[in-house]
Amino acid sequence: MKKLGIVDMGFLLAEGRETPMHVGGINLFTLPPGADEQEFLHGLAASLRSDEELQPPFGQRLKMSKLGLAGPVYWEEDTKLDLDYHIRHSALPKPGRYRELFALASRLHGTLLDRNRPLWEMHLIEGLQNRQFAIYSKFHHAAVDGARSMHLTQSMFSPDPNARNLGSAFSLESQNRYRLKLDQLRAENYSEQELRNVSEAIKEAFQTSTQVFSSLKSFVGGWMGKGGALALPWRHVPQSSINTPIDGSRRFVAQSWSFERVRAVGKALDGTFNDAVLAMCAGGLRLYMQKHSELPEKSLKAMVPVSLRQAGDIDSSNAVGAISADLATDISDPLARFAKIQASMIAGKALFSALKPKEAALMLQLLQMPGLLLMPLGLISRFPPFSTVISNVPGPRQTMYWDGARLDGIYPASIVTEGLALNITLVSYDGNVDFGITACRRSMPQVQRLIDYMESSLCELEQAVGIVSPKQRPSRARSVKKTKATKKKRRVSAKT
Amino acid sequence: MKKLGIVDMGFLLAEGRETPMHVGGINLFTLPPGADEQEFLHGLAASLRSDEELQPPFGQRLKMSKLGLAGPVYWEEDTKLDLDYHIRHSALPKPGRYRELFALASRLHGTLLDRNRPLWEMHLIEGLQNRQFAIYSKFHHAAVDGARSMHLTQSMFSPDPNARNLGSAFSLESQNRYRLKLDQLRAENYSEQELRNVSEAIKEAFQTSTQVFSSLKSFVGGWMGKGGALALPWRHVPQSSINTPIDGSRRFVAQSWSFERVRAVGKALDGTFNDAVLAMCAGGLRLYMQKHSELPEKSLKAMVPVSLRQAGDIDSSNAVGAISADLATDISDPLARFAKIQASMIAGKALFSALKPKEAALMLQLLQMPGLLLMPLGLISRFPPFSTVISNVPGPRQTMYWDGARLDGIYPASIVTEGLALNITLVSYDGNVDFGITACRRSMPQVQRLIDYMESSLCELEQAVGIVSPKQRPSRARSVKKTKATKKKRRVSAKT
Numbered sequence: 001m002k003k004l005g006i007v008d009m010g011f012l013l014a015e016g017r018e019t020p021m022h023v024g025g026i027n028l029f030t031l032p033p034g035a036d037e038q039e040f041l042h043g044l045a046a047s048l049r050s051d052e053e054l055q056p057p058f059g060q061r062l063k064m065s066k067l068g069l070a071g072p073v074y075w076e077e078d079t080k081l082d083l084d085y086h087i088r089h090s091a092l093p094k095p096g097r098y099r100e101l102f103a104l105a106s107r108l109h110g111t112l113l114d115r116n117r118p119l120w121e122m123h124l125i126e127g128l129q130n131r132q133f134a135i136y137s138k139f140h141h142a143a144v145d146g147a148r149s150m151h152l153t154q155s156m157f158s159p160d161p162n163a164r165n166l167g168s169a170f171s172l173e174s175q176n177r178y179r180l181k182l183d184q185l186r187a188e189n190y191s192e193q194e195l196r197n198v199s200e201a202i203k204e205a206f207q208t209s210t211q212v213f214s215s216l217k218s219f220v221g222g223w224m225g226k227g228g229a230l231a232l233p234w235r236h237v238p239q240s241s242i243n244t245p246i247d248g249s250r251r252f253v254a255q256s257w258s259f260e261r262v263r264a265v266g267k268a269l270d271g272t273f274n275d276a277v278l279a280m281c282a283g284g285l286r287l288y289m290q291k292h293s294e295l296p297e298k299s300l301k302a303m304v305p306v307s308l309r310q311a312g313d314i315d316s317s318n319a320v321g322a323i324s325a326d327l328a329t330d331i332s333d334p335l336a337r338f339a340k341i342q343a344s345m346i347a348g349k350a351l352f353s354a355l356k357p358k359e360a361a362l363m364l365q366l367l368q369m370p371g372l373l374l375m376p377l378g379l380i381s382r383f384p385p386f387s388t389v390i391s392n393v394p395g396p397r398q399t400m401y402w403d404g405a406r407l408d409g410i411y412p413a414s415i416v417t418e419g420l421a422l423n424i425t426l427v428s429y430d431g432n433v434d435f436g437i438t439a440c441r442r443s444m445p446q447v448q449r450l451i452d453y454m455e456s457s458l459c460e461l462e463q464a465v466g467i468v469s470p471k472q473r474p475s476r477a478r479s480v481k482k483t484k485a486t487k488k489k490r491r492v493s494a495k496t
Numbered sequence: 497m498k499k500l501g502i503v504d505m506g507f508l509l510a511e512g513r514e515t516p517m518h519v520g521g522i523n524l525f526t527l528p529p530g531a532d533e534q535e536f537l538h539g540l541a542a543s544l545r546s547d548e549e550l551q552p553p554f555g556q557r558l559k560m561s562k563l564g565l566a567g568p569v570y571w572e573e574d575t576k577l578d579l580d581y582h583i584r585h586s587a588l589p590k591p592g593r594y595r596e597l598f599a600l601a602s603r604l605h606g607t608l609l610d611r612n613r614p615l616w617e618m619h620l621i622e623g624l625q626n627r628q629f630a631i632y633s634k635f636h637h638a639a640v641d642g643a644r645s646m647h648l649t650q651s652m653f654s655p656d657p658n659a660r661n662l663g664s665a666f667s668l669e670s671q672n673r674y675r676l677k678l679d680q681l682r683a684e685n686y687s688e689q690e691l692r693n694v695s696e697a698i699k700e701a702f703q704t705s706t707q708v709f710s711s712l713k714s715f716v717g718g719w720m721g722k723g724g725a726l727a728l729p730w731r732h733v734p735q736s737s738i739n740t741p742i743d744g745s746r747r748f749v750a751q752s753w754s755f756e757r758v759r760a761v762g763k764a765l766d767g768t769f770n771d772a773v774l775a776m777c778a779g780g781l782r783l784y785m786q787k788h789s790e791l792p793e794k795s796l797k798a799m800v801p802v803s804l805r806q807a808g809d810i811d812s813s814n815a816v817g818a819i820s821a822d823l824a825t826d827i828s829d830p831l832a833r834f835a836k837i838q839a840s841m842i843a844g845k846a847l848f849s850a851l852k853p854k855e856a857a858l859m860l861q862l863l864q865m866p867g868l869l870l871m872p873l874g875l876i877s878r879f880p881p882f883s884t885v886i887s888n889v890p891g892p893r894q895t896m897y898w899d900g901a902r903l904d905g906i907y908p909a910s911i912v913t914e915g916l917a918l919n920i921t922l923v924s925y926d927g928n929v930d931f932g933i934t935a936c937r938r939s940m941p942q943v944q945r946l947i948d949y950m951e952s953s954l955c956e957l958e959q960a961v962g963i964v965s966p967k968q969r970p971s972r973a974r975s976v977k978k979t980k981a982t983k984k985k986r987r988v989s990a991k992t
Contacts, residue, residue, distance in 0.1 A: 017513070017608060038590045080938065085745060088603070089596075091587035093622050094534045100585075107584070111607040112513060116743035116938070126589050127623075247612035249581060442576065442612065 238296030283457025734792030779953025819844030
């Protein structure tokens with residue numbers, strides 16, 4: 001039996017009925033030519049439910065002592081595994097637009113996973129227009145983090161549209177097959193920093209002999225204290241509707257943009273793709289706050305998670321650090337805003353590279369853990385460490401297929417917590433960047449508008465750097481659209 | 497602001513992620529001739545979402561002091577009421593059989609209601625075969641009990657297939673209209689016992705000056721003590737798979753039987769309709785236990801709730817007492833089993849009639865409350881006060897319509913708790929008796945078989961009393977079937 005690490009424990013400790021701690025999202029597909037929807041989906045469900053041996057932790061459930069979460073927690077085999085429970089089949093009401101899909105995903109994302117069972121669900125969803133279908137998946141963050149879930153996506157699908165009978169992505173065999181392929185390709189793009197696994201580092205830092213829960217408590221006490229090494233710079237971010245107590249229901253919306261279009265803005269300003277993503281979100285948030293008459297004087301800060309997973313490590317579940325990015329929402333000029341965002345990202349990265357690996361890992365904890373731990377203490381909305389989370393998860397670079405069904409988009413759904421009512425996660429896949437936006441339904445009921453404001457923000461940046469955006473060149477756009485139409489119209493785009 | 501009574505508080509205190517405390521169920525309809533499903537359902541949703549003033553507590557949410565549930569709790573207006581959240585639209589995957597409907601209802605019934613909002617949801621469900629559609633509704637027991645929900649059903653529908661634009665059943669206006677109609681008709685069939693509202697009686701018994709929570713605790717202490725007036729006879733019911741700890745997921749199945757067919761068995765044995773229902777369930781449970789090799793030597797006991805709601809009282813939410821019925825599952829002869837069940841019901845009713853009203857109300861608490869209160873203490877699976885719950889809720893006698901859509905069946909879904917993993921609730925409606933069976937998915941994964949065993953049990957009783965059951969008379973059955981076919985085939989029946 002494997003013992004849960006301290007970070008995974010944190011996700012269990014922090015979970016409540018208002019703050020489910022699962023990640024997941026929507027994958028969108030087009031049926032193979034000629035395939036019958038019902039027959040095809042039943043085939044997929046059957047292969048996912050096959051009784052192969054599952055890779056950990058998909059066949060395992062939590063085992064606690066009488067101390068509950070105050071004591072050690074292990075993964076144990078679930079001897080009564082009920083795959084019909086985990087693999088589900090749903091349908092959308094007519095007319096089956098993305099709107100109906102997002103309404104369903106919002107609902108599914110707002111309910112807790114059952115802690116008596118393996119901590120995941122996968123829903124096959126039928127009833128979309130244009131021969132599309134979707135899956136919504138849901139993994140507890142204590143079991144699977146964003147990067148692991150992306151490895152799962154990679155292993156589940158094939159770049160070959162004619163590949164069939166790929167088996168269940170949750171099987172041990174599928175994991176082994178994928179590990180082999182990964183060794184051969186070494187094409188992974190994760191950070192090569194020689195950082196240790198976060199949970200290992202923090203375990204050492206707090207000494208494993210000490211009781212985990214009380215260690216964490218004293219750690220939070222230290223963080224809350226004023227001055228010293230623990231008084232971190234982003235301590236005083238402004239209050240907004242994002243930084244409020246939340247309830248348990250969610251709004252999920254999604255949108256794709258062309259990767260090239262976003263990267264071109266970054267390039268034109270000597271910045272990275274990620275800088276451009278942050279600038280696009282920052283401009284969108286500024287507009288949203290303006291329209292709701294609540295733009296704070298001080299700039300919003302975003303937590304930008306950084307993967308610490310070592311290349312080739314596909315099964316340790318949580319290996320994530322964070323940089324605090326200044327979103328410069330107090331600046332109206334888009335170029336000056338971009339420059340300030342870029343500077344804060346460079347400073348954040350420099351901070352990590354100047355530290356020894358072990359120090360860096362610990363530093364990341366100082367940036368990441370308090371949010372999790374302040375939650376159960378109910379303090380985070382008064383001392384918000386960040387305004388929001390903007391997280392970039394690398395996805396497959398080429399078009400992928402699932403038993404011949406083309407994967408059209410990957411839209412991640414993440415966690416929102418007390419004081420962090422908005423999460424923006426994006427996946428770059430097959431020439432697009434797919435955004436999934438998860439929000440508290442009560443704190444940000446109109447979060448779907450953020451999508452439009454992000455498009456406005458991108459246009460504004462393009463205009464400022466002299467790029468003619470697709471919308472401004474109708475004559476060329478027409479021919480471009482024609483060739484891309486068959487592909488584009490099946491993505492979630494601004495027109496839907 | 498209305499303060500919650502002690503019984504309603506009990507449902508909040510007892511609720512946990514493994515034991516949601518909501519009731520509800522499936523209502524099945526046939527679209528009006530010529531109506532377009534999508535258009536019709538959108539019309540219904542729109543009228544349910546109209547911004548009329550809502551009757552309490554559908555527009556109200558819980559308001560607690562800093563003491564939480566240990567202090568007084570009130571209903572307050574939800575100023576941010578979001579009816580899109582409460583009125584939902586779902587669809588079934590193809591082929592849209594009752595099987596898919598029950599799978600969806602099982603899932604919806606296994607998730608907690610959001611305590612930050614009014615404690616109810618209603619789901620319009622499309623995608624059924626034969627021009628049927630369904631609603632699944634979900635009400636927290638602290639807000640709405642079974643009888644109140646039946647009043648809601650009555651007020652929602654009309655006996656006139658041509659009646660249209662009935663408005664939202666949740667509106668204050670609809671409640672007032674219904675109250676008037678009730679005054680005129682006085683056709684209600686509730687118990688006329690001059691009993692006081694249960695929560696009033698128990699409040700007096702424990703003195704309002706004492707803190708509610710500690711009173712309940714000492715009450716449980718008394719019940720757990722041995723001997724004296726509190727050592728009640730059903731204390732030692734046998735262990736079975738029904739009396740186990742449960743988890744949070746559910747299985748829901750439903751079935752209709754002809755009211756006449758069940759009543760004929762009761763009549764032939766000088767018993768009531770309810771005696772026949774209990775005998776049918778008892779025989780079914782005996783077969784289920786036998787097939788799973790776990791039939792206990794001692795007989796199973798059923799809690800049979802009795803409504804204490806006074807005629808004309810349609811808004812006090814919980815007014816329920818209980819009789820403990822001996823199911824005689826240790827007896828193989830169906831007639832001897834029936835006789836023992838009947839005797840225990842007569843004894844239970846005699847017990848109530850011999851008590852003064854106030855004593856009866858208190859006695860009912862002794863029968864009902866411990867189950868609720870033992871739950872949070874984790875003791876009920878060791879001291880199960882009953883084996884299961886079999887509850888009969890009176891429904892409308894005539895065929896009802898919702899904006900012209902015929903109501904085909906009313907299948908209630910109820911609560912299962914620690915140690916009571918099975919609940920059987922039935923509604924008599926329009927010549928049928930509609931059973932809804934709710935079970936813990938882990939404890940009773942094959943509960944759908946109980947439906948068949950109940951049919952076997954009914955046939956066995958019919959045979960024993962010399963009634964020729966419909967299955968045994970093919971020659972006459974044919975002609976009977978012909979006339980009833982159009983109606984019957986749309987009910988959930990043994991053939992689906």
